[in-house]
Amino acid sequence: MAESRGRWRWLLLAGAALAVWAMARGGHGGAPDAAPRPSTASSAAPDAAPSATPGGGATTPRSDGVYDPADCAxxxxxxxxxxxVQPRLLMAILYNESYKPHDPGLERAWQRYKPDAAFGVANMHRAAFDEVKRGRDFAGRKWEELPDDRDLAVEAAAWYLHDLNRRLPAQRPAGHTRDELLALGYNAGAGNMLAFARGIPPGAQAQSYLDRLHENWAQADRAVAR
Structure with missing residues (x-):
């Protein structure tokens, strides 16, 4: 889920994924839902109206494939x-996870190319989604729905952060704020988060994720203040 593969991987492999996507769509100009969907997927059409205004309403993928995390404010x-959890944290994580395209057709094409890929705007893996949904209002939803339902992706990410927060010890060495540790947990997993909370320094990948989080604080603040 939050294991960022890095922008370079997408630059190297996007061509292959796009080729698979084009074949699934039956060529450019085909209907966005031309590729077969899992039977558990949402029935909402992927070419539904653009994202709702910040005042409310479902946040559906745009028909032109453009994605701005602020649409999910x-x-x-x-x-x-x-x-x-802090809305700024959740929004900043969406910005961190926006390094790859979040078009439903392209996500499904990529998942066929790479079966362990993450789904949705929050880049959540199947196991993480199945774990976090237990006992929640969205317990009946499916991981396969995440590309088409951005609200569901945001809801699952919020509760995943909630669950990580419950695992953090009240007393821990100075070094990282609670929100920084939660972001690191989202990226690197709960076990690594607890190690960082004990004072073990993050590795290069986790530190890069944290650096991007800091870079995204300002635009995350602006987005949630809309």
Missing amino acids: AAVRKYAAAAG
């Missing part, structure tokens, strides 16, 4: 409040 505020 209403969902971020709603689900961050429900899960008891």
Whole structure:
């Protein structure tokens, strides 16, 4: 889920994924849902109207494939409040995870090329989604729905951060703020988060994720303040 593969991987492999996507769509100009969908996927059409305004409403993928994490601001505020996490943190994570295209057809094409790929705007892996949904309002939803339902992706990410937060010790060495540790946990997993909380320094990949988080604070603040 939050294991960022880095922008370079997408630059190297995007061509292959795009080729698979084009074949699945039956050529450019074909209907966005030409590729077969899992039977568990949402019935909402992927070429639905562009994202709702920040005032509310479902955040659906845009028909032109353009993705801006700020489009999810209403969902971020709603689900961050429900899960008891900072909306700025959740939004900054969406910016961190926007390094790859978040078009539903392209995500599914990439998943066929790389079966362990993550889904949705929050880049969540199947096992993480199946774990975090237990006992929650979205327990009946499926991981395969994430590319088409950005609100569901944001909701799952918010509650995953909530669960990580419950695992953090109250007393820990100075070094990282709670939100920094939660972001590191989102990227590197709970076990590594707890190691960082004990004072072990992050490795290069985790530190890069943290650096990007800091770079995204300002635009995350602006987005959730809309």
